[in-house]
Amino acid sequence: MKPTDLVISGVGMVSAIGIGREPFSKSLMSGCSGVVKLDDVDPQSAEQAGMEHLCRQYALVDGEAVLDERTAVAAPIVDFDGKQFVKPRKALKVMCREIQTAYAASSLAISDAQLDGYLPAVSPDEADYEDGGKIANVRIGTVFGSEMLYGPPSELADAFAACIGANGNVDTNRFGGAAVRGITPLWLLKYLPNMPACHVGIVAGAHGPNNTVTVGDTSGPAAFMEGCGYMTRDIADFMIVSAAGSRLNATRALFTEDQPLASVYEPASRSSRPHASDADGFVRGEGAAGLVLERGSTAKARGRKPIAKVLGYASRFIPSSSFKSGERNAEIRPDAGRGSTAAIVAAMRGALQMAGVSADELGAVIGHGFGDPVIDACEREAINEVAADVPLALPASVLGHTSAASGMMGLVSACVVLQANQIPPVEYAKACHAGLNVDDQPRDLTKPFVMAIAHTSPGNATAILLGR
Incomplete structure (x- = not known):
């Protein structure tokens, strides 16, 4: 089976700018930011949403605890309630917030793909989805992008x-x-990285391939490519692919904060500024995104018009200098060594080669930049080398950094761009580094292909090419 036989038939998002495809798309295309001052979040809403995870950091100054202003802003999901999505509801007691959002994003993607009536899957001798029946349980799988999950202290x-x-x-x-x-004896079950794929697999009756990929920001795209592999090897007819992540948890912030935080901008909603010449770090965010992958022929048989065609994809690892040296730092200096331009270039070229598409045919690149000047510089160099002057979209400018969900957020944003036939704005475009094709207004998508890229500090990079 050729990669072009694969399609994305449904997407779901749980994010700071909207829950579900329509709210997410509307906010993305209007440039509406999910970044807020934490003091402005209604305490009752925060408690109902289980947002005790929101992290503010203090430092001792002359013996007094002083708030680090950079932690006063974030991109939280303020209107999420897991009880609206999780079934059976008793499962919530073994689901941390990231597991809940991953479950919700997957449920939304299943509904968006109009698969609800075909699930839960049944034994092969009972299945007949081509005639409106159920899917065979061995022909549907789940593969998720995840990360180490941290509970509140x-x-x-x-x-x-x-x-x-x-x-x-x-x-x-x-x-x-x-x-x-x-x-509690069930504590560990709340924080196992592979539990989102487990919970969704159980409720969907999916007995096909089940796996979890944990490779930082590229976890979602890597899971997507693994899902494509299952499909091309003909061991599944449907794959539910999702990713969830958060950089808001206090335990995680204290344990693995190895990138600079952004200063608070005015207005605060514009503090997440990837590729801006004045960017000095990232804004903490959280979210989950999911999609349904199937063959074009099955989508047609079901009467479902695909959201996007899968044309090409590539994953590359070329270690960054900081990874090779073993140095972890959050310093803003040219030789800080985070990120790998070479890996991003190789992934972009690999996806184009697989699809048989030239960079001149790209209508947009969905960038992964999130405000770290060192890593963003690697992305700029790669884009200018492979796809110079191609219009650029920057979802992290309104979502903040969503950790293991960030790569999948870029991928579903590419789906939104193809569906809307528009490229979302970058509100601070005039403040971006020269040479990037960004605009502070939405623009028409004038060419048929969109590429979503993602990459990590150690040197992982992915690129996925979609078309109409």
């Missing part, structure tokens, strides 16, 4: 407190017994 506080001795020192030998008494 409060969940472990009692267990750690029990380890503090009379002298104020921590006795680690106490932790085993304290954890048994102070942490």
Whole structure:
């Protein structure tokens, strides 16, 4: 089977700018930002949405705790309630926020693909989806992009407190017994990276390929390519592919913050400024995005018009200098070494070659830039080398950095561009580095192909080429 036989028949999004394809598309095309001051989030809404994960950092200055203003803004999902999506509802007790959003995005994608009536899947001898029946359970699979999932520090506080001795020192030998008494036995199930694919697979009755990919920002696109592989090897007829991530959790921020945070801009909603000449870091965000992958022939048989055709894809790893040296830093200096221009170039060229398409035929590139000046510079160099002057869209400018979901957010944004036949604006286009084809107004998509790219600090890069 050729890659061009594959189509995307449904997409779902849970994001700071909208939940579901229509709200997300409207916000993206209007340049509406999901970045807010955390103090402006209604406390009642925050509590209902389970947003205790929102992270603000403080530093000691002359013995007093002073708020780091860079953590005063974020791109949270303020109107999400897992109870509206998760079935059975009792499953919520073993779902952290990222698992809930991944489940919701997948459910939205299934509905968008008009697959609800074909699920849950059934045994092969009962299946007959071509005549409006159910899908064979062995012919539908789930593959998800994920990451290490972090719980709020409060969940472990009692267990750690029990380890503090009379002298104020921590006795680690106490932790085993304290954890048994102070942490719910189901705690681990809430934070396993492979649980989103598990939960969705169970509710869909999917007994086909099931896997989880954890490669940072490229997790979603890598999962998508693995899903394409299952399809081309004819071991599935349908694949549910999703990714979820968050950079808002306090535990994660304290453990792995290796990129610079953005200064608060005025207005605060414009603090996420990838490729701006004054950008100095990223804005923390969260989100999930999913899609349904199938063959064009099955979509036609179901009467479903595809959202996009899959034309080409490529994944490349060429290590960044910081990865090779083992240095992890968040410094803004030319030799900081985060990101790999060579990997991005190789991935873009690989996707074009697979599709048999030239860069001149690209109508838009969906960039991955998120405000880190060092990593954004790698992306600019790659775009100028492979697809100079192709119109550029920057979803992170309104979504913030959504971690493991970010690559999938770019991919579903490419689907939106193809459907709307428009390229979303970059509100601060006049402040962007010279040489990038960005505009502060929506523009018509004048050529039929759109490429979504994603990349990581260590040197992973992906490129996916879609067409109408």
